Every structure is written in structure tokens, then in C-alpha cells.
Amino acid sequence: MNMKTIYYFSGTGNTLYLAKFLKDNCSYNLVDIAEVLDKNIKIEGEVGFLFPIYAMGIPKLVEKFIKNIEIGDAKYIFAIATCGGSGYGIPFQQINNILKNKSTKLNYSEYCHMPDNYLKLFKPLSESDAKIDLEKSSSKMKLISKNISNQQNSYNKSHIILYPIFLLIYKFWRLGLKRTHKSFEVSKEKCITCKICEKVCPVDNIKLENKIPSWQNSCEECLACVNLCPTIAISCGKKSKHNMRYKNPYILVTELIKQKSGS
Template structure:
């Protein structure tokens, strides 16, 4: 049974999850959602199983993912699923996708799964490091193995009830979604910047250009913070909440700049 897995990632957790699921299922293709932003109209996957894998932002899905899901035609799919990766709460993101599909398709997800992975929003908390990070990734890998088994069997797994996550999403997600593209106004770059251009290469939204050797943000931000985490000299800071100065950086140990470029420019794994 062929599987199409559409993914969005900022620090690599969701890509690692998608890769693990694809490897376990076999006959699966990974398709970056960011590479489809320049296309218009509905998207009809040529696959029996169709899934979305993405992180949780403010207890919902990234705006780019929500917009993509509204364009997805699932009429040919026998089984649909979603996996969200999260550092804290976020099952409400599965209910969001389920609602989008019900409104668009008249059918919801056949299965929805949440996977705890290293949190990576330094203004809110320090990303885990060392053995703590390793333990979190190992537990996530074990969880993903069980998820792949459920998907492979075609098991129905409705998103579980999550009152606190649902309440948090109701409070915060609307304002997040409304203002996220302008959120890049809170980024800055210090004199430590070397003009290497890594930030521009890893941005899935294609939101960063180099002007006189320094990054400029162009108000298409998804707040994935790839620019922040990938900067080799930590010259980029985000000035919200507690800020990011000295608060650590994170990306999945298997994620590369090349992976991020594939995400924006298109290509499959």
C-alpha cells in the first residue's frame, strides 16, 4: 500500500518522525509542505494512505500546514493520519486538522498521534541537552515504532480528548495565527554575524534574504525558529518573553542544512 507523508519541520523533529514512519511502512514518499506553497489549487495525493507530520505551535498546527490541509483532496485515500511532535501540550493540533478535513472532505482523520520530542522554543524554555535530550529522543523513537505499526494495520485511532490543550489553543492560537507572519520583527542579528547565509538557506518559508551580508526578514515568518537554531555563531536572537540570549539552541541530531533546503525547494526522501 503506497503512503504519501506530507511534512513540515523547523528543527528536524517532525522530519525525523516522518522518516521513521516511512521507513517502517515501506513504499512511502515524503513530500515537504513548504515546497508546495508556490502552487495553487487543490492537491490530490496518488496514494492509498495519506499523512501529515508537523510540529505544534501554540497548541495548533503551523499556519502553513493549516493552509495546506485545506487544499488537500483526500477522496482517493483509503486511510488518513496525522502525527504532531510537541515539547509540551498539543493534542488540540490533531483536533484542528481533524476539523479542517471534516469541513473540506466531509470526513475526519482515521488516526491521530502526538509524540513528545525535545522542546525547542528558547523564549519559553531551554531546550533539553545531553542525556535528557537523548532519553527524550529514544522514547520518541519507541513511540513512533508503535505508531507505524498502528498505521500499517489501518487501525482507527481518534485523537484523544485533551481539555487543557484545547483550552490553551482557544486562548492563544487565534492571535498567533493572525500575527505570525509579522513575528519576524522580533528577530535581531548581532555583530557576530559572519554573513554565511545559513539562515536564508534553512528558512522553510523563504522569508530571509541577505542584504549587505546580513539577514533581513520579509514578513512571511512561520516562527519555526530554524534561523535561530541553525546560526553557527548564535548571532540571531528572538526578543519575546525571556528572549533567547544564552538560552540554548536545538536541532535534531540527524538534521542537516541540505534537509532544510530540500524542504523549501522540493524533492523527496
């Protein structure tokens, strides 16, 4: 029996939305990367990595996960990056650099547009506008589904000429992550101590102190805590104080809560 597994990371539901589509149409099992970061994983059969683009590259925990996996009898490996634009960055080059040390590489890679959710720079779409935006991506999602079902070999090299610039942007972003925890603010008047921010954090970076969330220094900047707070009590940067919040309209908050070992 051929194993078919998608390992995904999703902060506000966009990547999970795509992962569930591929599960329904291509019969893949879904595994949340945040829930297996500390486990020994050997990849077998058909394997996919799904994740959002962060500063032109891969999220830090996705990099950690792929570095730690063991390559078993993996017959077909693909990666799909969700992003606010039409497709740009260096995530697939980054993944192949990691896989090269494991004597393998991606068979297929592609970008898939999803609504912007980076509150520090963009104003999120309303739920109705997000649904319209997602509908525009349906044809691309179907194409990706068809391609991986047929085990197509295709490597997306878009904007490869800009690799040095994108890499520089990514490195500056990674350096900035060390200070991100200082940017979070909580309105004590709005906070209802529901612990959703703590539960959706993919790296256990949020702890409640005197019933108010406090951030440690290992933030991934997925901003799930900001976007999914039911009372909009959390902000991160000046723009986020005035912006709406975003959650994929077809994904429940409960689906984004991380079920880690020992939790």
C-alpha cells in the same frame, strides 16, 4: 499499487526524525510541505500529515497546505503531532474541521514527544540530553508505526474539554505572528553571510540586505533560522540571547534546507 505518502513540516529536525523512522519502518514516501505549498496536490492511497505543535495548534503553513489539497482516492489518512509535552492541544480538531469541508476525516491521530526547541520560552537540551530524551520516545514511535501499518482507526481527543482555552491561546499566537519579524536581531560581528537562515526558512521570509538577514512579515515562528545559525548570530527575544540552540542530533542541517520550485 497503493501509494503511501507522508507530508511533513519540520523546522529543526524533530518531525523529520519521526518521518524518517516511519519511512524506514512503514515504507512511506516523504514530501516536505514547505517545498510543495504552491503546487496542486491530490492525495491518494495512505496519507499522513506530520508537524510540530505550535501554541496548541497546527503551524500556519500546514493549515494552508491541507486547505489547498484535493482529496483523491485516499483510503487512510492520519496525522501525528510532535510536541515538547506528552500530548495536548487542538491540532487534530483543526485538521478535521478542514477535512470536513472536503467530505472526509482523519482515520488516526496521535501525539509524539520530542525535545523542546522553542527558544523564546525554553532552554534547549544539550545534544547528549536530547539523545536521551529521544530514546524515551522510541517506544511511542514504534507504537505509532505499528498502528498506521495496521491502519488502526483511533482519534486522539486528549484535553478536548479545554478546547475553548486552547483555541484562544492559538488565536492570540496567530495574531502575534504579524509582529514576530520585529523580534529578530542579528549580530553583525558574528554573522558570516552563510545564508543558512535564508535557506531553511520554510516560507521564504528571510532576505539578505547588505549581506545581513532581514525578516519580512510572514514568519511562521519555527525559529529554524535562530536554531540553525552556525555562529549563533541570530536571536529572537531576550531569552534566546542567552539560551543554547537546538537541532535534532540525528538530522543534518542540509536535510532541513528547503528545495522550492525555482530555487
